[in-house]
Amino acid sequence: MSEICVSPMPDEIAIFHEFRRMHVLGCTSRSEHLRLLNIQCGLSDCAATPTPRLHLLARASGLSTTEYARCHSMLPVFRVASDAEHAVAYGSQVTGSLSRAHGMSSPVSETYYCPLCLKQDVSAYQFGWLHRSHQLLGVEHCVHHGVKLKKAIETGWFTEFLHWKVENFDILPIAEPADSGDEFIRRYAEIFTGFLSFSAPAIFISLKRTLRTRAALLGLRVSSCGFEKLPSDLLFEIAPSDWLKRNLRGHGYKRRGQPFGRIDRQFTWGYSRSQPGDVYAMILATLYDTADAAIAAFKSSHRC
Numbered sequence: 001m002s003e004i005c006v007s008p009m010p011d012e013i014a015i016f017h018e019f020r021r022m023h024v025l026g027c028t029s030r031s032e033h034l035r036l037l038n039i040q041c042g043l044s045d046c047a048a049t050p051t052p053r054l055h056l057l058a059r060a061s062g063l064s065t066t067e068y069a070r071c072h073s074m075l076p077v078f079r080v081a082s083d084a085e086h087a088v089a090y091g092s093q094v095t096g097s098l099s100r101a102h103g104m105s106s107p108v109s110e111t112y113y114c115p116l117c118l119k120q121d122v123s124a125y126q127f128g129w130l131h132r133s134h135q136l137l138g139v140e141h142c143v144h145h146g147v148k149l150k151k152a153i154e155t156g157w158f159t160e161f162l163h164w165k166v167e168n169f170d171i172l173p174i175a176e177p178a179d180s181g182d183e184f185i186r187r188y189a190e191i192f193t194g195f196l197s198f199s200a201p202a203i204f205i206s207l208k209r210t211l212r213t214r215a216a217l218l219g220l221r222v223s224s225c226g227f228e229k230l231p232s233d234l235l236f237e238i239a240p241s242d243w244l245k246r247n248l249r250g251h252g253y254k255r256r257g258q259p260f261g262r263i264d265r266q267f268t269w270g271y272s273r274s275q276p277g278d279v280y281a282m283i284l285a286t287l288y289d290t291a292d293a294a295i296a297a298f299k300s301s302h303r304c
């Protein structure tokens with residue numbers, strides 16, 4: 001019988017890591033596990049401002065909170081950009097409220113996995129886990145294997161994974177080709193997955209300047225009035241419409257030549273706020289021909 005270890009696994013999403021620990025340590029509830037975590041970390045679970053669960057998992061795993069956040073949280077896609085003052089490492093003590101609010105979250109309501117990544121994990125470690133890179137809105141294939149992601153069963157999906165061990169390797173799910181070989185979708189997936197490797201948010205103003213400069217170079221409109229094509233017009237031209245329908249909230253309100261707030265406000269100097277990662281990944285996939293060029297531009301908006 002294979003054992004399931006309690007250390008975090010490569011690209012494992014924190015919420016699944018927590019569940020595995022609960023399972024291995026015999027805890028029957030999250031609150032029981034939380035008490036145990038606090039004890040392991042030498043903290044009280046009755047503190048007025050409780051330590052974020054993400055930080056407790058880091059400390060119990062022998063990692064710094066910033067290292068654990070960078071490798072296991074979805075913070076790099078929840079908070080892609082921020083003002084300069086708050087553009088500090090994900091998981092740092094000064095961003096405790098962010099870790100508390102989103103440190104254990106997943107940006108998709110359903111849970112996905114790649115059958116080939118699962119087989120690799122089971123072969124190498126005798127058990128499977130949920131990867132962060134499979135839980136990104138609009139990323140419908142595995143960027144490593146190019147196969148379609150599968151939705152985990154809705155009830156008891158954690159338990160389902162625990163049963164995928166080396167003993168039943170022969171009955172693991174079969175991989176299927178990705179639904180679309182579309183270049184835009186492929187680029188979007190690579191860019192969005194690339195966000196997960198960043199250790200701190202971009203500086204919002206700097207990112208906006210980068211996007212404006214690139215859009216202007218392409219002859220797109222970066223002001224609130226004018227006759228040039230808008231960045232959102234270009235997005236709607238090159239992204240497959242059925243994919244947009246599934247992944248861009250409010251897409252049905254878009255009219256050619258009319259600004260589409262979530263996209264076009266990222267280019268104008270009027271009031272706007274930072275958007276989640278899927279919006280920036282769509283914008284970058286629209287403005288750049290390759291994921292590498294897009295990531296390099298995104299990187300230039302970071303402090304270091």
Ligand SMILES: [Zn+2]
Nearest residue numbers: 114117142145
């Ligand atoms: Zn894969």
